[in-house]
Amino acid sequence: MSDVAIVGIGMHEFGRHDGVSGMDMGVVAVRRALADCGQQWSDMQFAVGGSMDSGAADTMVSRVGLTGLPFTNVMNGCATGGTALSQSINTIKSGAADIGIAIGFDKHEKGAFRIKGPRGKDWYGGSGLALTTQFFGMKITRYMHEYGITQQTLARVAAKAFRNGAINPMAWRRKPMSEQEVLDSLMLSWPLTQYMFCSPGEGGVAMVVCRADKAKEYTDRPIYLKAATMRTRQFGSFEVLAPSVALDRNAGPTSDAAKAAFEMAGIGPQDIDVAQLQDTESGAEIMHMAENGFCEHGEQEHMLANGETEINGRLPVNTDGGCLANGEPIGASGLRQVYENVLQLRGDAGKRQVPNNPKVAYTHVYGAPGISGVTILSR
């Protein structure tokens, strides 16, 4: 799969922006993506977009232009942005269009997500169980028990995220924080402290995609999609917001999406030069390193201690500070990862540029109720 290219990227700064709506940020991202490849909204032959809390994406046409283009709304939890991109890719591959745009934006209230219960059952939220944070605490508690990961390693992940965020002008949290400060912050959901968690936030990202054979008409530095996959959970996987879990164990949708993506791209984890992995909290980044195939379970302990996932390490992970430093506007988050990889592959990542001209880059999102999406990009 190398018949689709990303030619334009645009982002609205992540963080908290009083008086700016989620839709406003989506519109800014769209204008920046179009400007990045010298195109107009009227050049777009289709659009795919989504947000969770900021309204139907297609209503933005009243502001960016009533051109009559087909605009599909998508909503797929944390994979919403990734789904917007994968639907755009499929539209190009089908031959239905030559060029179009994928859009994701969001703006959430402060604090943990307010979730009623699975299937609308209020007993779950009423009993105090409808918090995604609890799942993250329980998944890493079990993982630490099975594979010997320590709380210090959780703190290392967060400290790395804030170091990287500090040199990313688009990030929300741009103040470095020591491992000790992370460990000493408020305990929210054992063993995870306040600064080991990302926060629901605000932001927008858009990207223009086109037929690979036409990419040079729009940019002299196209980035090619080698794979884009999405999977839902199989029986036995341990997922967020689950009142019960089967006794059977399954590796989960991340492993399935990763395997499919590597197969589609015809490469393996050892070929990846930079990776953006879903880090809803520190434990997630650690577990997702193994679930995506970048190491064996338990190896993360020494990989983090040795700095192997730093920007100048063997496998740089979350070079833009990830969800931890950027926050998580659900609709935009997956596209933020792709945006960062495009910058890295173009050599435009500034102070956080991965050295030695990275050629292949990887993104991974995970979300409720057990979905995962992966992309592999190359120059």
Place this chain on the structure above:
Amino acid sequence: MPNTIAVADGIFNIVDGRPVLLGSRCTNCDNHMFPRQQGCPRCMFDQQEDIELASTGTLWSWTIQAFPPKAPPYLGPVGEDFVPYGVGYVELPGQVRVEARLTVADPDQLKIGMAMEIVLEPLTVDDDGNTVVTYAFTPTSPGGQS
């Protein structure tokens, strides 16, 4: 007259002051599910029978809810009255792992693999004076129910 009432119907019954969890068993592949549902996610068979789940098990994983959940939907005390509580998955042998509140919220007192038993946990008092309860698991007391 005020009573003790369950947070919702169909999740658990209250029998002799203890909750009995209501689950489903797939009549084709024996998969156990909680809460009750029709349709088996393992074998895709559509016929399940109603069962009562075990009242004891072992702690499979846990965390502690240290900040007040948003209310709504949470029914328990929030703000200054909030009391941290444990949350865990308890493995009911041969059945399923059930997510539950834990009566213990001290990390030093929770260990994966420890024996647990089910109890009622009060959440709030409704407008009629009824005590609204949910189910929770507590470490099995030494010499007590095994």
